[in-house]
Amino acid sequence: MDRQISLKEQRLATLRKAAPYIIGAAVVIVGVVIAMTSISPSVNISDLRFSEVQTGNLTVAIPATGRVVPLSEQILTSPVSSRIVKVYRQPGDSVTAGEPLIELDLESVRTEYEKMLNDQQIKRESLRQLELNSSTGLNELELQIQVKEMELKQLAIEVDNERRLDSLGSGTGDRVRQAESARLTASLELNHMRQRLANERLRTEAAHRIETLGVESFDKDIRLMERTLTEGRIPAPYSGILTYINTEIGRNVSAGEKLAVVADLTRYRIEGEIAELSASRINAGSDVSIRIGSTELEGTLTNINPQAQGGSISIVVMPSNPSDPHLRSGRRVDLDINEGFKDGALMMANGVYYKGAGEYELFVLEDDNSLKKRKVRLGDSNRRMVEVLSGLAPGDKIVVSDMSNYDDRNTLTIREN
Secondary structure (H helix, E strand, O other): OOOOOOHHHHHHHHHHHHHHHHHHHHHHHHHHHHHHHHOOOEEEHHHOOEEEOEEEEEEEEEEEEEEEEEEEEEEEEOOOOEEEEEEOOOOOOEEOOOOEOEEEOOHHHHHHHHHHHHHHHHHHHHHHHHHHHHHHHHHHHHHHHHHHHHHHHHHHHHHHHHHHHHHHOOOOHHHHHHHHHHHHHHHHHHHHHHHHHHHHHHHHHHHHHHHHHHHHHHHHHHHHHHHHHHHHHOEOOOOEEEEEEOOOOOOEEOOOOEEEEEEEEEEEEEEEEEEHHHHHHOOOOOEEEEEEOOEEEEEEEEEEEEEEEOOEEEEEEEEOOOOOOOOOOOOEEEEEEEEEEEEEEEEEEOOOOOOOOEEEEEEEEEEOOEEEEEEEEEEEEOOOEEEEEEOOOOOOEEEOOOOHHHOOOOEEEEEOO
């Protein structure tokens, strides 16, 4: 009689039959995985840009950016609080030196000017009156001194006469003493008058200086007022382009408020920025290469702002030819500030891979169809070339295009199309 097979035994029998298929499938999967991991990914050669390591002279330069601005630009402000009554020119117009740009309402200034002219005449008349009075007083004192000097001479003669008479017995000692006393009194009075004259001259000179300074100060105020009236039409300081002008007729403006800007668009300079970390490596007077598209101009670093803003330092570069036709106001330019020169340096082309001196992992051409990642150490640079410190030799060909998609790969296969 047949025995009933248990459920457990049925499962075991099924598993024994399926085991060879399961093992085979696992072997296939493992083989596929091994094959996939052993095959290097490929890259199209047309997507790569190579640079060959070479030996040469390297000009070390620090990159910066800049903007072309007018060499001369003057802001014109209102000389007084007033109101715009007329506008003669518009933004973008060419202007000549002295040409009026804006007319202000200066009626109150003109009235004050006329009053100051009257006051000026009064001050000058007062100065002349002071000079006349002083001259009269000094002349009177000088005349009194001359009279006293004559009187003193006469008294001296009388003293001599009394002494002669006394020696002959015709005079007396009392008369001699009286004559000598009168001469001494006259001498003291003369000295007092002379001192008084000297003091009066000093006082007169001081008073004259004070009055003269007052007149001179008033004259300066009048000249300033005359200048205000002249500049009330806001003349152009020199020939150039009117880059800004307040055209709001009727608007009230305060003293010192900007009314117009005139720029000389025949000569230019460059205002640039450089990373704060590189500021210690540059000095005023350094040579600068100015790149405008495919054109390269020469210049000099003339100013470095010691105060950093947003991690950048402001610099000013003066082109060797400020009137070069490639220079246009507002144009963006690339700057290379020359830091030094290295003779016989090992170098390669600069590219997106370079972020500053340090260690890098770059793909090197191993043979005609494979690339291998290699650790290299790079140093100084300019906009075109980078110094190689270690890890590469002359003749090595390095990929300098963007390879960030292959950061997790050590080898790559090159394919053509």
